[in-house]
Amino acid sequence: MVEVSALISIRARFTRGEEIKFISHLDMMKMFERALRRSGLPVYYSQGFNPHPQIVFGLPLSVGVTSEAEYVDIVFSDYVEPRQFIEIMNKQMPKGLEILEAGIKESKSNIMASISKASYEVLATISQNPCIDEINEKIEQFLNNSEILIQKESKGKVKKVNIKPMIYKFNAYYIDNGNIVEHNKDAQFSNIALLEYINNINHSLSLQEREKIKGYYGFSLLVAAGSMANLKPELALQAFGEWTGFDLDVIKIHRSGLFIDKGDRTLTPLDNELLAI
């Protein structure tokens, strides 16, 4: 029998870049498991007939979405220094996946169960090319509705859901020719992800296609996430597009943060307060 007291848990934040954004959540879990086995780190395997490593991921990411805020909790049978964990694991990670930070988790906090909010940067085009002030004005009016109803399909049934209480922050900025015009201070790092992306698609588009796109719109959203209530950012934007009549085409979604609520405060999963007992 393995003594339970010897077990140690590490929580880590990692990226999912362009290179691996088309990997499904399930396949990503398997990939992590294999990377851990290669690393030689003292992974803890469950006892019993079919031993499994104890790995818990935060909120699943849709296929095609990139992220700089993915979280994982991993149980080891021996002490692993977080910095060493980052260094060793990053040698086993494929392109596009990088562990950015890690900490020892002494609390019982379960990453999957405790996520409550997520922030996203969304890149879109709008064929009407409205000016940015007009969009932000419309967003304000949009959020002033008493309810925002969308059709949501679950288990084959379509039902109406009010997403208004699930939207905490929603604003827009304009990206002209690769430069962010209305700077958004909350999401500087993410903006870089979007800018690089624009650069990339500009390369792959034909001249004709490029001419059609006058400029890009960036949207920053903070929405409900997790097992209690979960809003996909593309649904919020779709509702906004329908309400305004804007012909809005979502090009890319990037997750910039995952958050856990503690009392009336919103913390990142690696906040010391959440890791400590």
Place this chain on the structure above:
Amino acid sequence: MSIKISDKILQSVEKPARYIGNEWNSIHKDPSGVEARFAFCFPDVYEVGMSHLGMKILYHLLNERKDTYCERVFAPWVDMEAKMRENNIPLFSLETHELVKNFDIVGFTLQYEMSYTNIINMLDLAQIPIFSQDRTKEHPFVCAGGPCAYNPEPLADFVDFFMMGEGEEIINEVMDVYIDWKRQNLPREKFLDAISQIEGIYVPAFYKVEYKEDNTILKIEPVKEKYPKKIKKRIIKDLDKVYFPEKVIVPYMGIVHDRIMLELFRGCIRGCRFCQAGYIYRPVRERSHERLLELAKSLENSTGYEEISLTSLSTSDYSSFKELAEGLLVDMEPKKVNLSLPSLRIDSFSLELMEKAQKVRKSGLTFAPEAGSQRLRNVINKGVTEQDLINSVKTAFNGGWSSVKLYFMIGLPTENFDDISGIADLGHKVVDAYMSTPKENRGKGLSVVISTSSFVPKPFTPFQWEPQDEMATLKEKQKFLQSKIKSKHIKYNWHDPELSFLEAVFARGDRRVGKVLYEAFRKGCKFDSWGEHFKFDKWMEAFAECGIDPHFYANRKREFEEVLPWDHIDIGVSKEHFIKENKKAYNEEVTPNCRAKCTGCGATVFGGGICFD
């Protein structure tokens, strides 16, 4: 020029991970730093192709060379192909997304006949001329190898050269000649001329086929003296010394065989008379268990796979099986790596091993008696008796197993309806064996699955002259068998006779059937081995339009004297041996296995393996 597939396209297709590359252990080189680029093409989807051991070996072997960059190419699934054609995106490689038409050599592996239309389709998607004669200096060379290459004739018009036999040595020799040829900037034909002198290389354009009035072959001859009359396959004499990759690509998505494959040996001692693999890979050559344990460790460290499987044609015949299996169990315990065992001959040792290796999964024991009566099993030289089978399943049922799969073939030479009833009888005896097992020992919920495939006569087997049953006969036999199965515990599965019929045509076809492949491709045939894409009526239209009678190839009994389309290929095993074995089959006489007694098949010419152990 490499291309970028837009996110819009990737978002719109099923399993986009098939097309992105960058997997762990995939090879990245600077293409401008190499002299030759090799596109290794598997004519099926990613998850099928990535499961193929030969590709893993040759991919890493070629990439060991500093002067060569080998990349992978798979057939895009139909949804992706539609997007590619719509957006005028030619076929591209996974590693650098380079267009296949810009490679130096494009190599296809031929694993099954029903992938042939995919080869043509891939050439078309790549914008490479489909017919060999239309390629010029701007185009890559198209080559092929693998088990189906032993009868290369149906693909002779499409492929510039074939590599016969095991590729590990010959492919390096070809690359050396290629780089030399490229440096000298010589005409295209000079390269083919040069490699035709390498043992095992077959350049179909250098051979002429003449036919008799009855449509059989008069002769197959080289057009010039200097080309070899017979092309002899290549083998690797010592498997312990030959290159085997210490790392293999770990895909991002589930593939068919998603585990480390440890190749124990090549060849098979058994000599079942229907089995092509049992002859073309002769002589049997084993890897030592010491080398295998070493390989398993390095592969595990480089991949992190959760499972290792043992591969060979008949793993129970591996001479140090016990040492290997026990060694692997010990080595892999700390990392919780599973050992996946193939269908073994069941005895108390293997049962104990299976208990240890597959702790929870007590499902799926597989047996392949192949025929329903002892008489017919003697005809096909399948050295398994009913008693062997019943003893095995009894042992397994007592060990808690409750699910058994039984594989048979119908349409074998000399088969009669008693032999077919025998299949049902065997099934019933397996059910009885379960019922007579004490309740406290056996597992719950008995399931017996009987599967029948239809016999496809293959080149380089004692049955290469035999006719295949007509499709109607096969269907009748399937119906008959179904009517004989009386137990509700038995489920019966069978193969489409239509597919087996086409396999029979292309397995033993000559050069003339190539145009049928082309016509079928033009009619939209591809992914023929995927039930939902198999268009039998289109195939029959293609035969009719080409004026080719498929029954001539599939259902005609050939004479021993007839010149066979593959007579200019030499696998080591002599025609005399096949004739002798064919006659013994009709006398219901068995032939001992290679380990028990040498029967002088001819494979000793290679100077290695079991013939000299």
